[in-house]
Amino acid sequence: MVKIDRINLSxxxxxxxxxxxxxxxxxxxxxxGDMTTSQITENTxxxxxxxxxxxxxLVKAGYVDRDVQNVKGRVRYMYMPTSSRGDVAxxxxxxxxxxxxxxxxxxxxxxxxxxxxxI
Amino acid sequence: MSAIQHISxxxxxxxxxxxxxxxxWVILMLIALAIFLxxxxxxxxxxxxxxxxxxxxxxxxxxxxxxxxxxxxxxxxFFIDIYLIYTLLTLGIMIFLPRVFDRYLIRxxxxxxxxxxxxxxxxxxxxxxxxxxxxxxxxxxxxxxxAGRSIFLSVGLLEMxxxxxxxxxxxxxxxxxxxxxxxxxxxxxxxxxFTTTGIMKPELEQMADRYxxxxxxxxxxxxxxxxxxxxxxxxxxx
Numbered sequence: 001m002v003k004i005d006r007i008n009l010s011x012x013x014x015x016x017x018x019x020x021x022x023x024x025x026x027x028x029x030x031x032x033g034d035m036t037t038s039q040i041t042e043n044t045x046x047x048x049x050x051x052x053x054x055x056x057x058l059v060k061a062g063y064v065d066r067d068v069q070n071v072k073g074r075v076r077y078m079y080m081p082t083s084s085r086g087d088v089a090x091x092x093x094x095x096x097x098x099x100x101x102x103x104x105x106x107x108x109x110x111x112x113x114x115x116x117x118x119i
Numbered sequence: 120m121s122a123i124q125h126i127s128x129x130x131x132x133x134x135x136x137x138x139x140x141x142x143x144w145v146i147l148m149l150i151a152l153a154i155f156l157x158x159x160x161x162x163x164x165x166x167x168x169x170x171x172x173x174x175x176x177x178x179x180x181x182x183x184x185x186x187x188x189x190x191x192x193x194x195x196x197f198f199i200d201i202y203l204i205y206t207l208l209t210l211g212i213m214i215f216l217p218r219v220f221d222r223y224l225i226r227x228x229x230x231x232x233x234x235x236x237x238x239x240x241x242x243x244x245x246x247x248x249x250x251x252x253x254x255x256x257x258x259x260x261x262x263x264x265x266a267g268r269s270i271f272l273s274v275g276l277l278e279m280x281x282x283x284x285x286x287x288x289x290x291x292x293x294x295x296x297x298x299x300x301x302x303x304x305x306x307x308x309x310x311x312x313f314t315t316t317g318i319m320k321p322e323l324e325q326m327a328d329r330y331x332x333x334x335x336x337x338x339x340x341x342x343x344x345x346x347x348x349x350x351x352x353x354x355x356x357x
Contacts, residue, residue, distance in 0.1 A: 037259060037278055049349075052259040052275050068236065068257075068274055075236055075277040077259060 007096070017092050021046055021054045026063060026088075029081045036076050055079065063088065132193035140190035146183050153179035166322035166329075170305070173319060177308040209310040213303050221267030230254035230271060237277065243286060244270060247293040247334065261347055263288050265295040276347075283335060284343035290331035291340070295323070 008016055014023040024044045029035060032043065037055065041048050055077075058064040066077045083091070100108040137143055156176035163169050188199060224230065233240045233253040241253050253270045261276040270292040272285075280288065295302070305319055332340045 037275070048261075048279070052261065055259045066259075070236055073237070073282075075274060077274060077278060 019054070021050055022058060025051065025054060025058065026081065029064065029079060030085045034078055034080045036078055038076075040079065129193065129197060133187075133191060133196075133198075136191040136193060137187055142186055142190055146186050146190075149179045149183040149186070153177075153183070166325040169322050170319050170326075174305055174308055177312045177314065180312045181308070206311055210307060213307045213310075217267050217299060217303060219267075221269035224266050224271060225254060225269070228254075228256035228258075228271065230256040233272065236274075237285075239282075240272075240285065240289060244289050244293055247290060248296050251293065251296050253289070263292055265292040265299075267299070268296060270296065279346055280343055283339035284346065287331045287335040287340040287343045288347075290334040291327045294327040294330040298323075298326075 014026060017023075018026060021044075024046065025040060028040060028043050032039075035043070037048070037051065040046075040055070041051050044051065046054075055064065055066070059066055062082060064079055065082050066079045069076050069078055097108075097112070137146065140146075153176045156172050156179065160169055160172045160176065163172060184202075191199065231254060233255050236255055244251050244253050251268050251270060253272065255272050255274055255277060258273040259275040259278075260273060261279050262271075262273040263276050264271055270289065272288070276288070277285070302323065309319075328340060328344075
């Protein structure tokens, strides 16, 4: 889950912030929209035993929301991402920047300005 | 007098009291019989017999301890007082906890009556054991367990199993509810004899499985087990 002290800058993509399974599930939900548990396991090729616990964690952390549905007597969860890929990127950026400003103050802000001029 | 000296004197007094008692041979016989039963437990395969033999061994040990108490006339009996307090406390917890634990779980898991999702399940359980309530709770991890007079099922479990498999799980958990009191006494015996409370768990699970199979058929039970424990197929009994 996204924790500032656990960010792994050497990883690729969203695995810098999420675990590989969390990242794979989030990417799948962002790409394909609302999905049931079995659709998630099929699309990610991750066994249900790993997906179930990870989905519980993502729901608890607020990145994913879910509804319980009863379709023709069959109970199922329907999962949906609570924020878009961009919103999550924005949230992570803000948290990292907050942490840097808390730590380095003015110096961090000066460096952000330099960055802005580079972009 | 140092604490170690004090403890050693007290234990010495206990041993003297037992040795000088006319009940010594009875105590030794009870202990020998208990050891024989514990050894027999290792060689018996029927789960009912295993539980009976193990519990009988524990009862014999407790009887030996109680007889030993009656022989003691030491001035200071600190360890015995501690053991008696421990026994009373665990007994109180064992009697009190099951009455409130399911209520705590309903609140803690934010569980809701299963009838909100699947109507037939509550009726099915009522036919097996009256006064039992079935709840579901929000978790994708497939889980089912019984506590007090309630059965708890996760949504993950409801997603995974078909109706026949769900009946098998409900019958299994109903067996645990039916035998709640006996199970609590077995736990109490284990606490009093300082044996692990989990030692009889496999036997209890086998007996619950056997009951479930008698209600729903072996196929539904094995199929449910295969889905819930794909890595542990050794639990599928013939």
